[in-house]
Amino acid sequence: MILFEPFHLPFMARALVELLVLGALAGTVGVLVLLRRLAFVSDTLTHTVFPGVVIGHLMAGNGGIFWGALAAGVVTAVLLTLLTQRRRVNEDAALAMLLTTLFAVGVVLVSRQTGFTSDLTAFLFGRVLTVTEAQLAQTAVVTVVVVALLAVLRRPLLLRAFDPEGAQAAGVRVGLLDLVLNVAVALVVVAAVKAVGTVLVIALLIVPAAAARRLSDRLAVIVPLACVVGAAAGWLGLVVSYEASVGHGVRLASGATVVLVLVTMYVLAHVAGFVRRKAGLSRARRRSVLEAA
Amino acid sequence: MSEHAPTLVLDRASVAYGDVPVLEELHGVVHEGEAVALIGPNGAGKSTFIKALLGLVPVVRGRIEVLGRPPAQARRDVAYVPQADTLDPDFPVSVEQVVMMGRYRRIGWLRRPSAADRAEVADALEQVGLAGRARDRFGTLSGGQRQRVLLARAIAAKPRMLLLDEPFNGVDAVSQHALLEAIGALKAQGASVVVSTHDLAIAHLACDEVCLLNRHQFGFGPTGDVLTPERLRATYGGHALELRGDRVIVTQT
Numbered sequence: 001m002i003l004f005e006p007f008h009l010p011f012m013a014r015a016l017v018e019l020l021v022l023g024a025l026a027g028t029v030g031v032l033v034l035l036r037r038l039a040f041v042s043d044t045l046t047h048t049v050f051p052g053v054v055i056g057h058l059m060a061g062n063g064g065i066f067w068g069a070l071a072a073g074v075v076t077a078v079l080l081t082l083l084t085q086r087r088r089v090n091e092d093a094a095l096a097m098l099l100t101t102l103f104a105v106g107v108v109l110v111s112r113q114t115g116f117t118s119d120l121t122a123f124l125f126g127r128v129l130t131v132t133e134a135q136l137a138q139t140a141v142v143t144v145v146v147v148a149l150l151a152v153l154r155r156p157l158l159l160r161a162f163d164p165e166g167a168q169a170a171g172v173r174v175g176l177l178d179l180v181l182n183v184a185v186a187l188v189v190v191a192a193v194k195a196v197g198t199v200l201v202i203a204l205l206i207v208p209a210a211a212a213r214r215l216s217d218r219l220a221v222i223v224p225l226a227c228v229v230g231a232a233a234g235w236l237g238l239v240v241s242y243e244a245s246v247g248h249g250v251r252l253a254s255g256a257t258v259v260l261v262l263v264t265m266y267v268l269a270h271v272a273g274f275v276r277r278k279a280g281l282s283r284a285r286r287r288s289v290l291e292a293a
Numbered sequence: 294m295s296e297h298a299p300t301l302v303l304d305r306a307s308v309a310y311g312d313v314p315v316l317e318e319l320h321g322v323v324h325e326g327e328a329v330a331l332i333g334p335n336g337a338g339k340s341t342f343i344k345a346l347l348g349l350v351p352v353v354r355g356r357i358e359v360l361g362r363p364p365a366q367a368r369r370d371v372a373y374v375p376q377a378d379t380l381d382p383d384f385p386v387s388v389e390q391v392v393m394m395g396r397y398r399r400i401g402w403l404r405r406p407s408a409a410d411r412a413e414v415a416d417a418l419e420q421v422g423l424a425g426r427a428r429d430r431f432g433t434l435s436g437g438q439r440q441r442v443l444l445a446r447a448i449a450a451k452p453r454m455l456l457l458d459e460p461f462n463g464v465d466a467v468s469q470h471a472l473l474e475a476i477g478a479l480k481a482q483g484a485s486v487v488v489s490t491h492d493l494a495i496a497h498l499a500c501d502e503v504c505l506l507n508r509h510q511f512g513f514g515p516t517g518d519v520l521t522p523e524r525l526r527a528t529y530g531g532h533a534l535e536l537r538g539d540r541v542i543v544t545q546t
Contacts, residue, residue: 155400165375217385
């Protein structure tokens with residue numbers, strides 16, 4: 001069957017596992033990003049991880065990418081947390097400056113390399129088909145750590161997202177909690193660099209959570225649904241890009257295909273959500289008419 | 294005046310954000326089971342007053358004691374009720390989940406809510422008259438009902454002091470009545486209540502004491518003694534008009 005056949009190839013199987021795990025990880029973290037309205041902060045993180053990727057690659061080759069990304073991710077997560085705690089700074093402008101500056105540093109560094117465009121494409125858009133078992137292990141470890149951390153902190157995270165002042169009043173250390181979430185986002189970016197690159201990872205974070213939110217009002221449903229949407233988009237994206245390349249001779253970049261599948265799923269979720277709300281409204285109307293009668 | 298123990302002591306206290314003093318010369322005492330209304334124009338520092346009682350704004354001069362402790366150390370026994378309209382109505386939480394947040398401190402990070410926690414949540418919703426709405430999404434309720442849910446969250450925390458920031462703003466009559474009833478019940482159980490409001494009638498109705506504020510304190514004491522035309526005019530800077538001798542209307546808040 002077309003949905004399973006490509007994954008008899010070992011490199012396709014590795015790519016599938018990588019995207020399934022990443023989809024679940026990004027889905028979980030993405031729900032919090034959505035609730036906290038941190039899309040722009042997350043986008044900044046994706047761009048600031050980029051110079052770390054380049055420096056890691058320059059210093060230690062492919063094996064250095066993860067550690068370079070990790071260092072850059074954690075440092076910028078701390079910087080962003082400090083920046084967003086100070087209300088007086090114009091936050092958007094500051095983030096935009098940080099984002100472009102560090103991104104430019106990355107481009108300058110990578111442009112000094114021979115094979116510049118090939119490296120640049122790999123860092124920006126990922127090469128999921130060349131994922132190694134070591135990278136799979138890194139992704140798995142990051143996933144376990146991040147999901148465990150968020151599961152333990154789920155109550156203060158929820159309270160802080162819903163009612164920041166109430167959280168402070170209840171003695172929640174809001175600054176520390178914000179740092180944890182920013183580091184979690186950075187870790188998702190780091191884990192996803194190899195598979196989808198630093199630019200496309202933002203879609204993996206935002207779209208599954210947004211799609212799941214269209215379909216449910218309950219967090220207990222939204223979180224697992226976002227994981228499923230993220231993982232399913234990874235799977236389908238791989239199948240589509242494989243079929244197009246092998247079956248029809250059309251070369252589709254797998255990372256970008258995954259993102260397009262995600263967006264398609266969001267559109268479907270949006271339509272389904274619209275129908276659901278309509279149905280809910282007319283049910284409520286019927287009930288109130290019955291009650292009135 | 295009262296045989297009950299003092300729960301809030303303000304001793305010539307000033308609070309400040311950084312170098313900028315926001316409130317000065319706060320002085321007064323609140324006892325168990327008493328309610329005090331914070332009255333003053335917008336920007337007078339009512340919210341800052343409440344934040345100071347939570348230890349979120351530093352005291353730079355004098356002393357504030359909440360339940361016999363410095364404010365930041367009393368948070369465990371203090372519940373804060375924010376204005377409902379500051380919260381995102383699209384947030385995917387149910388009414389029950391919001392009220393359960395009041396139990397988080399007791400539940401901790403990992404334990405599942407116990408039957409006792411669920412009973413407290415149900416009780417608290419009952420007290421604000423929203424028992425039937427537990428499973429509804431918070432944002433689908435009216436503004437007044439959302440305010441009642443937030444009060445239920447505070448009730449579920451079993452506080453010894455309750456702080457409410459403008460809970461009656463834009464609230465319909467039914468919800469206002471339900472809020473006043475629930476606040477009355479908390480007082481009867483010995484909790485102290487601090488409530489900021491624009492509504493002088495509510496201060497008369499629900500509160501034993503009034504604190505008049507506009508950057509500094511214009512009066513603190515029994516409602517009848519403090520809510521005088523002269524003091525209100527002083528607090529509101531001439532925007533209060535006198536009607537028929539003893540009534541005051543505030544024309545600009």
